[in-house]
Amino acid sequence: MTRPYLLPLGLCSVVFVASLSHGQSPPPAKETILFKADGYVYPISVAFSPDGKQIAAAVRFDVIVLDATSGKRLHTLKGHTSWVSPIAFSSDGKVLASGADDCTVRTWNLADGSERLTLKGHKDFIAGVAFSKDGKRLISTSGWKTWRPGITEDIKTWDAASGKELSSDAGGGFFMFRFTSSADGQRIAGMGGFRWRVLDLVKGDLYAQTDLAGLTLSPDGQWIAQQTKDGTIKVLDLSSPKRGSNPLPHGRGSDARGSDGEVFTNKVEKRKVLTSYLALSADKKHLAVGSVVEVPGQNEQTPAARGILRTWNISTGKLILEHTIYNDVFHCLAFSPDSRRLAFGLVGGDLRVLEIP
Numbered sequence: 085m086t087r088p089y090l091l092p093l094g095l096c097s098v099v100f101v102a103s104l105s106h107g108q109s110p111p112p113a114k115e116t117i118l119f120k121a122d123g124y125v126y127p128i129s130v131a132f133s134p135d136g137k138q139i140a141a142a143v144r145f146d147v148i149v150l151d152a153t154s155g156k157r158l159h160t161l162k163g164h165t166s167w168v169s170p171i172a173f174s175s176d177g178k179v180l181a182s183g184a185d186d187c188t189v190r191t192w193n194l195a196d197g198s199e200r201l202t203l204k205g206h207k208d209f210i211a212g213v214a215f216s217k218d219g220k221r222l223i224s225t226s227g228w229k230t231w232r233p234g235i236t237e238d239i240k241t242w243d244a245a246s247g248k249e250l251s252s253d254a255g256g257g258f259f260m261f262r263f264t265s266s267a268d269g270q271r272i273a274g275m276g277g278f279r280w281r282v283l284d285l286v287k288g289d290l291y292a293q294t295d296l297a298g299l300t301l302s303p304d305g306q307w308i309a310q311q312t313k314d315g316t317i318k319v320l321d322l323s324s325p326k327r328g329s330n331p332l333p334h335g336r337g338s339d340a341r342g343s344d345g346e347v348f349t350n351k352v353e354k355r356k357v358l359t360s361y362l363a364l365s366a367d368k369k370h371l372a373v374g375s376v377v378e379v380p381g382q383n384e385q386t387p388a389a390r391g392i393l394r395t396w397n398i399s400t401g402k403l404i405l406e407h408t409i410y411n412d413v414f415h416c417l418a419f420s421p422d423s424r425r426l427a428f429g430l431v432g433g434d435l436r437v438l439e440i441p
Contacts, residue, residue, distance in 0.1 A: 112405070113405050113407070113438045113439055113440065113441055114438070114439040115436055115437070115438050115439075116155070116436065116437045117155075117434055117435070117436050118139065118150050118152075118155035118427075118435045118436065118437055119141065119143075119148065119150060119155060119434065119435035120433055120434055120435075121143060121433035121434075125143055125144050125433060126143070126415060126429060126430065126431050126432065126433045126434075127141040127142065127143055127415060127416055127429025127430075127433075127434075127435045128141075128142040128143070128167065128168065128169050128415065128416065128429070129141065129142045129169055129170060129171055129416045129429075130142075130171075130416045130417070130418045130427045130428070130429050130435065131171050131172060131173060131418055132152065132173075132418055132419070132420045132421060132425075132427065133152075133173050133177045133194075134173055134175060134176070134177045134421055135177055135421070136152060136420045136421045136422055136425070137151070137152055137153075138150065138151065138152055138158065138177070138194070139151075139152045139427055139435070139437070140171050140173070140180055141171075141416075141429060141435050142167075142168040142169055142170070142171050142182065143168075144167060144168070145162070145164050145165065145166060145167065145168060145184070146160055146161060146162050146164070146168065147159075147160075147161040147168055147171055147180065147182050147192070148160055148161075149161065149180070149194065149197070150435075152420070152425075152427075152437070158197075159192075159194065159197035160197070161180070161182065161190075161192045161197060161199070163190055163199050163202070164182065164184040164186050164188065164190065165184075165186045166184050166185035166186040166209075167184060167185045168182050168183070168184045169183060169184065169185070169209070169210065169211070170182070170183045170210060170211065170212045170213045170263055171183075171213065172213045172214050172215055172265075173215070174215045174219040174244070175215060175217055175218070175219050175267075176219055177194065178193070178194055178195065179191055179192065179193065179194065179200065179215075179219070179244070180192045180194055181213040181214075181215065181222055181224075182213065183209075183210025183211070183212065183213045183224055183226075184209070184210055185209040185210070186209075187204070187206045187207065187208060187209060187210065187226065188202055188203060188204055188206075188210070189202075189203040189206070189210055189213055189222070189224045189242070190202050190203070191203075191222070191244070191247075201247040202247075203222075203224070203242055203247050203249075205240060205249055205252070206224065206226035206238065206240065207226065207238070208226050208227060209226060209227060210224055210225070210226050211225045211226055211227045211261055211263045211274060212224065212225040212263025212264075212265060212272060212274065213225075214265035214266075214269035214272065215244065215269055216244075216268055216269045216270075217267065217268035217269070217270075219244060220243070220244055220245070221241055221242065221243065221244055221250065221269070222241070222242045222243075222244045222269075223239065223240070223241050223242075223265070223269045223272070223285070224239070224240050224242065225238070225239045225240075225263060225272065225274070226238055226240075227261055227276065238252050238253060239252070239253045239272070239283075239285070240252045240253075241285075261274055261275045261276060262274055262275045262298070262299075264299075264300045264301050265301060265305075266301050266302070266303060266304060266305030267303040267304065267305075267366075268305070269285075270284065270285055270286070270305055271283065271284050271285070271290070271301060271305035272285070272301075273291075273299055273300065273301050273308065275296075275299075278294060279292050279293060279294045279296075280292065280293050280294075280296045280299045280310070282299075282301065282308060282322070284305075290322055291308060291320075291322065293310065295312055295313055296310050296311065296312055296313070297311045297312060297313045297357040297358065297359050297360040297375070297376075298310065298311050298359060298360035298361055298362050298373075299311075299362065300361075300362040300363060300364060301364070302364040302366075302368055303364070303366045304366075304368075305322075306321060306322055306323050307319055307320065307321055307322065307347060307364060307368060308320050308322060309348075309362045309363075309364050309371055309373075310362070311353075311357060311360040311362060311373055311375065312357070313356065313357050313358075314351075314356075314357070315351050315352070315353030315354060315355070315356075315357050315375070316349070316350075316351045317348075317349065317350045317351065317352075317353075317371075317373055318346060318348065318349045319346070319347040319348035319349075319364070319371060319398060320345045320346055320347065321345040321346075321347050322345065323345075324345030347398065348371065348396070348398045348401065350396065350401070352394065352403070353375055353377060353392070355377040355378055355379065356377065356378040357375050357376065357377055357378075358376045358377065358378055358389060359376045360373055360374060360375045360376065361373075361374040361414050361415070361416060361417040361428075362374070362417065363417045363418055363419050363426070364419070365419045365423035366419065366421055366422075366423055367423050368398065369397060369398060369399065369423060370395055370396065370397060370398065370404070370419065370423055370440060371395065371396045371398050372393065372394070372395045372417055372419065372426050373393070373394050373395075374391060374392070374393045374414035374417045374428060375391070375392050375393075375394070375414075376389050376390070376391055376413045376414060377389065377390055377391075377392060389413050390408065390409070390410060390413070391408070391409040391412055391413040391414045391430070392406065392407070392408050392409070393405075393406070393407040393408075393409070393414065393417075393426075393428065393438075394406050394407070395426065395440060404440065404441055405438075405440075405441060407438065409430060411432070412430045412431060412432040412434075413430065413431050414428055414429070414430060414431075415429045415430065415431050416428060416429040417429075423440065424439060424440050425437050425438065425439055425440065426438045426440060
């Protein structure tokens, strides 16, 4: 699958506009650029190690592993023969899994950067990977580039030590794109068939919604955060009894626009949201939303895009920071395990880290 290149490369001007509180603005967040790619290369996905000391990013056919503080490159994991997209650390931080458009899942020893296993069996590109909490199982999902009779996406479970395939599920006929998962791999979410879907690997479907620009799961799998294309942001508690006996909404916007299980809501963005990347911190105190919004271009036929990263304190509803990227847009977003840092990748090639005020 050919990865789209969205915007031309160029220097990025960064502006912080923090929320006003009694006329005072908090100090700007500290920003570090850990990695700058050249040419038509940019971070597809990003993840912190469980101890927060390393950051991994999928960049073209490779995975780079960096020191999360200095940006020193620790490993370049080579072996895939096409674009790498999903990556995930094991709970002990010793192993990293990656999936690519070459239809394979690979695991890597992070002590020396060597390849452990190559897992084959998917029929198309790998959309997501996640380890179980105990690190013994590895879950992977695949989709399809174009619809073909008899080919649907599947969800596979593997023995993480031997690479043996333990189970395979057709996944309900929905291609899983923009994959996200709970920390234990028990719940997964993604987009397919023009709707976003949350699936529990034991209980089945938990949630589905159309008209979204983006959606993510909290690390414990209990909350989802979403943004609609009109800019409305909501955090919903999947375990809330207020959601009723039928948590799967029917029709366009029937549940996400109601109040069942609602933890947080905000509509600060007034422009059309083309797509968005969201992240919930592990302690569920912070929500980060990287919105790609439409702005006037040089003419009406060529609207431009702009990236705006906002972070809120969920309990107070306070906007902590607003971070605008001109001439570039977001492509991935992740909180550190201690919820004090936020890593994000830009289509222009940067991998940056912000310290949360």
